[in-house]
Amino acid sequence: MDPRVHDHAETLVDWSARIESGDNVVLSVAAGAHDLGVAVAEALGERGANVHTTYGSSELSRAYLDAHDGEFDADPAHELALYANADTVLRLGGDTNTAEMADVNPETQRAYAEAREGIREARSDIDWVSTVHPTRSLAQQAGMSIADYREFVYDAVLRDWQSLADEMARMKDVLDAGTEVHIENEGTDLTMRIDGRTAVNSCASVAYDSHNLPSGEVFTAPYATEGHVTFDIPMTVRGKPIRDARFEFADGEVTDIEAAQGEDVLWDIVETDEGSRRLGELGIGMNRGIDRITDNILFDEKMGGTVHLALGRAYDSNHPDGESGNDSAVHVDLITDMRGESRLSVDGETVQEDGRFRWE
Amino acid sequence: MDPRVHDHAETLVDWSARIESGDNVVLSVAAGAHDLGVAVAEALGERGANVHTTYGSSELSRAYLDAHDGEFDADPAHELALYANADTVLRLGGDTNTAEMADVNPETQRAYAEAREGIREARSDIDWVSTVHPTRSLAQQAGMSIADYREFVYDAVLRDWQSLADEMARMKDVLDAGTEVHIENEGTDLTMRIDGRTAVNSCASVAYDSHNLPSGEVFTAPYATEGHVTFDIPMTVRGKPIRDARFEFADGEVTDIEAAQGEDVLWDIVETDEGSRRLGELGIGMNRGIDRITDNILFDEKMGGTVHLALGRAYDSNHPDGESGNDSAVHVDLITDMRGESRLSVDGETVQEDGRFRWE
Incomplete structure (x- = not known):
């Protein structure tokens, strides 16, 4: 693995999120961010944090939203309870297609977002940090090769x-x-x-x-x-x-x-x-x-x-x-x-x- | 997508888990089970269930456990609360390497399992179903080609x-x-x-x-x-x-x-x-x-x-x-x-x- 993936993980866990032993962490791994997920899991293990790993996939989201009738339950209790009892959310972005949601009815997306207002609040009431793993999909959106895009991302992330x-x-x-x-x-x-x-x-x-x-x-x-x-x-x-x-x-x-x-x-x-x-x-x-x-x-x-x-x-x-x-x-x-x-x-x-x- | 992936998802959601509108579902997607995850998300959307998606990766587990000192907190509150407030867990197995945990200290694995006894109980107190997506790794373990293994899995799963x-x-x-x-x-x-x-x-x-x-x-x-x-x-x-x-x-x-x-x-x-x-x-x-x-x-x-x-x-x-x-x-x-x-x-x-x- 590119050693910068580890450096990225350490920066996220230590500088950004200030993770300490015993912290209850929700680690959200996008479909294309697996490698960063592994490096962050290692860093969280070293710090003695407790990790619950979620999966962020716009393909799953699209399939779910597209099939749903659009009448969403407000703030499902299981997910609300997860965030209400967590200390930190680490969100590793980097999906496999930035256009995946293009054909999902905007009304449905809005209704889904509105139904989850309480969950969004619970998530923003605790520590949270969003970052991205350099994926081919993001490189494509930037008009760059993946090798060049990795340089770009790590130059931006691995600062003093x-x-x-x-x-x-x-x-x-x-x-x-x-x-x-x-x-x-x-x-x-x-x-x-x-x-x-x-x-x-x-x-x-x-x-x-x-x-x-x-x-x-x-x-x-x-x-x-x-x-x-x-x-x-x-x-x-x-x-x-x-x-x-x-x-x-x-x-x-x-x-x-x-x-x-x-x-x-x-x-x-x-x-x-x-x-x-x-x-x-x-x-x-x-x-x-x-x-x-x-x-x-x-x-x-x-x-x-x-x-x-x-x-x-x-x-x-x-x-x-x-x-x-x-x-x-x-x-x-x-x-x-x-x-x-x-x-x-x-x-x-x-x-x-x-x-x-x-x-x- | 192979139409049998959809049939598998429908069998899981309807016959196996009896999902109904409003059910709070934890959907666990293994690293190699993405396609089945998409099909199950679609079926859950159609049924009007509420979905929280987790990521099952032995690479992440290995990285975490290997780095941890082995003194695990008992039943982290965020994960316990998630399952205590869920109705159903759907576990989609199918990882990318069945030998991934081979070098993790068995003592650490045991200590981790013991520390999560309450979470395991909360998970088994609600409805749960485990299945597997036919991955190349499981085909390899079976000594079969992936095409042949898919036939095998769907013959076993898609019964009357x-x-x-x-x-x-x-x-x-x-x-x-x-x-x-x-x-x-x-x-x-x-x-x-x-x-x-x-x-x-x-x-x-x-x-x-x-x-x-x-x-x-x-x-x-x-x-x-x-x-x-x-x-x-x-x-x-x-x-x-x-x-x-x-x-x-x-x-x-x-x-x-x-x-x-x-x-x-x-x-x-x-x-x-x-x-x-x-x-x-x-x-x-x-x-x-x-x-x-x-x-x-x-x-x-x-x-x-x-x-x-x-x-x-x-x-x-x-x-x-x-x-x-x-x-x-x-x-x-x-x-x-x-x-x-x-x-x-x-x-x-x-x-x-x-x-x-x-x-x-």
């Missing part, structure tokens, strides 16, 4: 996370002390208020309230957005390609959208509800191990030298205890590239210029 | 189970009314008492207290065994081949063993404890879909024209409510072939001669 966390703490300090963020690049001139909000240092560890491996972003919840922004990083949203989408904002709300591709999808999203016209997240990518776009949001939004904004729902973690921010049924991330001529400034002070942070 | 259940009911009636069973073939002249015991019609359905698919045997719990028996069906027990094992019994206990191969393993088993010197089970194979030995006890012991005896633990289901039979840490099945010159009689009346039941 403590050092990155320390660097990101500087960014967090700037945002926490700041009132207004200004983003400028070709096609973008956008300001947002961020005062009263707390930035999250998302460094791929539950100890920092960060739940993705890889991570490597600092994010907050902006408001009072004014100006325009062009999302020039190509993405797939709801199965459709989005290219060069230019958004206009006034008084915190979207007033216009133009895109080379995917304009109708973006309008659909924006018109979902009251909150989907506003931003829920401003994220600053700081993972320099990610140096290319692979059409996988888990990686793309963390890339050093990019900034992403999400339409819709804001994270509670950016707000004072007990308070929530922008509410919406959607949370859709879009990314702008700062590696050309660009500037990111807070209260008039430059934090990043042409994709380089001032401390780099 | 109601008709076989009706036939087996006749055998059960004979045993329930009988006092003494007499088995004779070349190398065997053995008598056992069976009065006071209730035979189980094991026809692959929880409705009959039968938990294997395929099944097709009627079994009871014998005592006061006298005479000798030769187990001429070749088997692997504890990883060692057993060939032509001849046991002598007096006053219900083993007094001598001779075997062409595996004699020491058999002595080890017999000397485990008090109960391992006695028989815990007499089983009469009645599945005519199984016509060859494949070194897999799930199939071999059900073969029509064979009789098996188990050293050690008896099943509660053969005893009056609340009573238990022979107690032992072991339960090891051994098989004798009745398809040559042979006779199985109860209280002097012939039930089977030369491998044919009197009603066939």
Whole structure:
């Protein structure tokens, strides 16, 4: 086995999930993530954790959902009890076909998700971390060979996370002390208020309230957005390609959208509800191990030298205890590239210029 | 997909497990049983059951156990809660290497099993059925091509189970009314008492207290065994081949063993404890879909024209409510072939001669 699979497993178990002896772990293994599953099982055995292994297969999900009449029982007791009694969920993604759910009725998928709201809550009330094993299917989606894709994934995952966390703490300090963020690049001139909000240092560890491996972003919840922004990083949203989408904002709300591709999808999203016209997240990518776009949001939004904004729902973690921010049924991330001529400034002070942070 | 995979799934869900809408099902999918998993997921969706899918991989188990210090927590709460709140467990066997656990310390395996006694009980307190998907690894163990092995498995599994259940009911009636069973073939002249015991019609359905698919045997719990028996069906027990094992019994206990191969393993088993010197089970194979030995006890012991005896633990289901039979840490099945010159009689009346039941 590639020794990096073991390194990935150790990073997940120790840095990300902080597993200790006696922890009750639910280990979810995607159909293509078997090898990482073996390595994580070994690491969990070494730590003395208790493991229950689940199987994540979109082929099974599709078969089940397609056959079901769509009237789902709310929060089946056995699964709810599993998560209510667990300490940590480790989710190893990496399925065998990213398009497997393409022909499942969206109504059925929505009904299934809604019926499992309590299970989702139980799962997010405990420690959880999502990562992916580099599979051929994900390599294909990224337009890369599997060998090249493995390099890419392990470059992103096997970082000196403590050092990155320390660097990101500087960014967090700037945002926490700041009132207004200004983003400028070709096609973008956008300001947002961020005062009263707390930035999250998302460094791929539950100890920092960060739940993705890889991570490597600092994010907050902006408001009072004014100006325009062009999302020039190509993405797939709801199965459709989005290219060069230019958004206009006034008084915190979207007033216009133009895109080379995917304009109708973006309008659909924006018109979902009251909150989907506003931003829920401003994220600053700081993972320099990610140096290319692979059409996988888990990686793309963390890339050093990019900034992403999400339409819709804001994270509670950016707000004072007990308070929530922008509410919406959607949370859709879009990314702008700062590696050309660009500037990111807070209260008039430059934090990043042409994709380089001032401390780099 | 081979349409028989769907037939297998339907048989499992409907005949064996009697799944109904709203049932909370734990579906355990072995690493090589993905295709059967998809078909079962579809059937469960159609029935409106709620599914939690677990992953059964001996590679993960080996990695975990090998790395663990061997001091296991008793009955981890998350897994215990899962089974305590489930209605049915469907276990789809069929791993990728039947020898995967060969190098795991037996002490560790024993300690792990002992620590999970409560989970095992919770799982057996609800409906459960075990079956296997025909994998290349099981074909290899059987010394067969995968194509030929698939034919073998589906011949065994896709029976007219109601008709076989009706036939087996006749055998059960004979045993329930009988006092003494007499088995004779070349190398065997053995008598056992069976009065006071209730035979189980094991026809692959929880409705009959039968938990294997395929099944097709009627079994009871014998005592006061006298005479000798030769187990001429070749088997692997504890990883060692057993060939032509001849046991002598007096006053219900083993007094001598001779075997062409595996004699020491058999002595080890017999000397485990008090109960391992006695028989815990007499089983009469009645599945005519199984016509060859494949070194897999799930199939071999059900073969029509064979009789098996188990050293050690008896099943509660053969005893009056609340009573238990022979107690032992072991339960090891051994098989004798009745398809040559042979006779199985109860209280002097012939039930089977030369491998044919009197009603066939």
